[in-house]
Amino acid sequence: PGVPPRLLLGARLVAIPEGKQLFLVRVERGGPWDWTKDMREQVEWAEHAQFMNGLVDEGLILLGGPVEGDREAFHVIDAPSEEALRARLAEDPWAKSGMLTVKSVERWTILLAPED
Numbered sequence: 648p649g650v651p652p653r654l655l656l657g658a659r660l661v662a663i664p665e666g667k668q669l670f671l672v673r674v675e676r677g678g679p680w681d682w683t684k685d686m687r688e689q690v691e692w693a694e695h696a697q698f699m700n701g702l703v704d705e706g707l708i709l710l711g712g713p714v715e716g717d718r719e720a721f722h723v724i725d726a727p728s729e730e731a732l733r734a735r736l737a738e739d740p741w742a743k744s745g746m747l748t749v750k751s752v753e754r755w756t757i758l759l760a761p762e763d
């Protein structure tokens with residue numbers, strides 16, 4: 648309701664140079680999450696979606712979304728440091744309410760990518 652889903656096209660990934668270090672971030676739903684409702688029916692969905700779309704527009708999130716099971720999501724993030732990405736993700740309305748919690752952050756080096 649109110650915020651259309653956004654798609655990140657694979658063409659954006661082609662621009663990532665070999666050897667570039669990114670972060671793989673796993674977040675988990677919990678706290679006040681209402682398990683009887685769909686993700687788009689949760690409290691502050693519109694605010695969360697706008698915030699996440701903003702991170703894509705900023706180039707912080709390159710790829711992201713929920714994984715099977717609906718309790719976790721993964722994001723590929725381009726940030727200068729783990730501290731910087733954690734600080735930025737903490738500004739998400741769902742993070743502030745405890746609906747999303749960062750569970751892991753790992754550096755990821757791109758070695759395989761399509762050639763230009």
